[in-house]
Amino acid sequence: MFGKVLIANRGEIALRVARACRELGIRTVAVYSTVDRDSAVVRYADEAIHIGPGPAKRSYLSMPAIIESALRTGADAIHPGYGFLSENSFFAEVCAANGIAFIGPPADVIARLGDKVAARQLMSQAGVPMLPGSLEPLSTVTEAKAVVDQIGLPVIIKAAAGGGGRGMSVVHDESEFARAYRDTRAAAQALFGDGRVYVERYLGRARHVEIQVLADGHGNVIQLGERDCSAQRRHQKLVEESPAPGLPEPLRTAMGEAAVRGARAAGYVGAGTFEFLVDPGTGGFSFMEVNCRIQVEHPVTEMVTGVDLVQEQIRVAAGERLRISQEDVQPRGAAVECRINVEDPDRGFAPAPGVLQEFVPAGGPFVRVDTHGFPGYKVPADYDSLLAKLVVWAPNREQALERMGRALEEFRISGPGVRTTAGFLGELISDPVFRRGEHSTSIVDDVLA
Amino acid sequence: MFGKVLIANRGEIALRVARACRELGIRTVAVYSTVDRDSAVVRYADEAIHIGPGPAKRSYLSMPAIIESALRTGADAIHPGYGFLSENSFFAEVCAANGIAFIGPPADVIARLGDKVAARQLMSQAGVPMLPGSLEPLSTVTEAKAVVDQIGLPVIIKAAAGGGGRGMSVVHDESEFARAYRDTRAAAQALFGDGRVYVERYLGRARHVEIQVLADGHGNVIQLGERDCSAQRRHQKLVEESPAPGLPEPLRTAMGEAAVRGARAAGYVGAGTFEFLVDPGTGGFSFMEVNCRIQVEHPVTEMVTGVDLVQEQIRVAAGERLRISQEDVQPRGAAVECRINVEDPDRGFAPAPGVLQEFVPAGGPFVRVDTHGFPGYKVPADYDSLLAKLVVWAPNREQALERMGRALEEFRISGPGVRTTAGFLGELISDPVFRRGEHSTSIVDDVLA
């Protein structure tokens, strides 16, 4: 096992990783930007290094600063959290070149799964269901149109290097196709420096359901059930839950098996997530992408399975075997996570950071809070607006939502200029549409409407 | 189901009950003494009534003030929490006489189980194992000595009306017996207004293991496994855990069955606890007492079983059936609770209350905090010193203790004059004696020695 881990991240996930390390008896190094110097993880970690100014490019995305910090402190491994360098295959290579373990999949696995065209090919070969579309990047409009003729409209044009909702366009009308194709290529080139795009059928009111997997370096791959992340606003997840409400058992089983098959085919090691779209019409599911990192919403799975995903992730990165087998994974009850962001729902969810004059997290039975907030903390405006993840568990979904309602109500966050999404989330989860659990990615718009 | 519940208690348990009510959609009434007017539950509840000054006799123990408040607010039921009026059979009767449901066992059951002599008789008839001793109160020294001759020394002389460690004396030497007998009678008379005493064999290094039961008014009685509460200091529990480490499975089963048998024999309804002594020498167990209330340490059972005991308690008090059967109770993993008291371990655990300048509860994976503390809260000196219950869960005891260690470390409580037991508890749970799990009620003294 590692003796010391450097945490190349900030906010709640940095604290989450530090907690896992402490429970495993591993020493921790926090790295921080200037605006994060008074943050919770800086206090919490055994050591802390000031690596750069607020802008992530010069701090949390600066490979030299992070590698240098790891070498200087004698860290055996780097945990990248999510975002920032977590799915950067080059960073994983640089870590290896410097004799530092990267807590994530091998660099080549990240590279292959990060290329959506390559991932589609791989998963298709592994027998993972796929939406009809192109398996190769499309070089011309004519070629692209041929695919569209074959699969029918509507279609979605996606950047091979995209992900997380960026670099894609939906086309409903054939007349718009040529233009959309060119625009998406240009956007992809601009955003990712890679203009390759592909086309697949577009599902309008699909559900977003993902499967959590864990794999070690000894050939063991398990899946830990699903999370429904359909409740999104502009591709930002707001509420996640497990089990996915009303998901037929055979479908759940098939998705779990597909994820394990896909992970094996990719040579996956670590904690990962297979994202699928579920078509409420046909009841079919299709591969979307693999996230080669721990996810924001991983606590949902932890609450129902009792498995500490971050601990397992660290252990397998250290070469250990998974402590649990597929049979040990026995999901129990229902868990729901709400992301409390410092945003103003009344002003288009504009960021609303500031000093937390009052910060009293929810507590009591079956409530978990992952947050880097504390009274007096100044939330910087430089990064994403996630302040706290509020997660609850109950024997069933209905009770879990009641519990979430009371937990959201009792969470007290205030300060000059500070606004949060807690109230909005409370309304969302008590809406009859949400309660019915007939999720699709347009549920938030439906509720807001 | 009730429409409104009055909570006749304060501190963390009042908040615990209010949370359960909110999750069940029940409105709440808090009652408070002058020193508690800025307390968490006063804010939390839908209504709050100022019932008296700091001294409990004139507030939380004042039946007229509480009943009057319930009648005025139209509460259907009163939840007494633990302590105060929770095991007062007369109060349960007064509630009934005023048409208010008492959330606890029927008055006559409380009365019978509260009389330790009557409880011994009842449990003995129900086939619950008992330490050798007298089943009747002893009227004379001669009579008492006859019992001692029969069962052998050492013995413990206990007040029939006692409980919770008060009103008892251990006798190791026959020459001390007569004096101890008379002293205990006198103390019992003074403390409880009831001089009746009985004698049973004394177990020096026994374990304190208790079984949680739930019973409804329709004949359903289930047990939810055990809690080991051996880690005590002067009869005050410090750390509780489930499962009891190293408890043989047949013993666990036998204890659970005995508790269910006992609860049935008593006509028990509600949440209750059967306390047993386990003799590490013989591996036998014997009945100690029944606690006719929700216990401080109930979260330990909630964490391993997933059952919300307070919700169930309220539901059965409203006449509903238990939602779970014995088969549904499938304990998972290990849970540990530490009681964080505002006491100074360096000064003989003297109370050390004050204003909480800093109060940042532990958080993250598998951590639960039940507390009425918040930043700026002035802990009054008028009541018991329990400020927070820190409860953790993990797949096994070793991981749970590692998790508890990190959670105790990250819990930040400070203020002028404020001291807590958190640091002491951290030392206790990391002590090799404690880690081995060979518990007895002298474990704290052993570790401190």
Added chain:
Amino acid sequence: MTTNEVARLFGKEKSGDSSEAAPAEVLKQLQESALELLGGLDRAPRSLRIKADQVEIELEWATPEPAAGAAAGAIPGAIPSAVPGAAVALPEAAHNRESPTGQYVVAHTVGVFYRAPEPGAKPFVEVGDVIAPGQQMGIIEAMKLMIPVESEVAGRVVEVLATDGAAVEYGDRLFAIEPADS
């Protein structure tokens, strides 16, 4: 939360239902009212809070001016421990009406307050009555128990603050008293 030295003056009325005075006007009134109030006080307050509709004003002073008389003066922000049975000068229930003497007979339990021994009967005391320590001044009924309200001081009834049949809580002011020795 926060220190005891905060006195807040703010209202949480939800969505204003139209038919109210314009906030600007209310604000002006509140402002005047605040200054008037402060001018009319002969003991400087530690804090002041005024609220009307959606508008509120809150003021707080750091240093307490030496308090003239009264139990309240001493330590700012300290919660005076309630003396069991003390029926005079309990400083809480700030919403209660003020007495110029600062002395009150307060409710010592939650219950229903009665001024007379039975409906229609003559009240135990009236404004202007001279009272002696231990003299019964009313009744509080709690759980059907009739608990006498007695004065602890000698003095004169200045004002009756609670109406007959009112539901009172612990500490609520029932009578304003002018002590005999003041």
Added chain:
Amino acid sequence: MTTNEVARLFGKEKSGDSSEAAPAEVLKQLQESALELLGGLDRAPRSLRIKADQVEIELEWATPEPAAGAAAGAIPGAIPSAVPGAAVALPEAAHNRESPTGQYVVAHTVGVFYRAPEPGAKPFVEVGDVIAPGQQMGIIEAMKLMIPVESEVAGRVVEVLATDGAAVEYGDRLFAIEPADS
């Protein structure tokens, strides 16, 4: 937690139900009201808070002696935001040594600081040297990359604050500078 020395001035637009005064207007009114109120008080308060509709003003003074009409003033306790990329006068790393001029060249990355291009060579700069903007003053090695340390100002080296081969963090002071225009 929160300092007592916070002065706040903020608006909380909620569901703007049309028929209300514009926040800007309300704010102006509140501001006037605050100043008027303060002018009318003969005892200076420790804090003041006014709220109307969605707008509120809150003021708090650190010292018991408040400045007259201090409404605006400097905000005590405010954290100055770091200027990205500024290699001079970064206010952090308070443990670093002070310069009489208050101007420094600081480390712009974490790494090992070298004063000379190679071991044994002459340092890039010495105390007393006059430097120009863009002039190399040292090297920071991070992940085997050699990153030049350059001055952003013209001036003179007053003191060398970091030793050759020292492990430095972002923002650590390397040189004290007397700017040419000071």
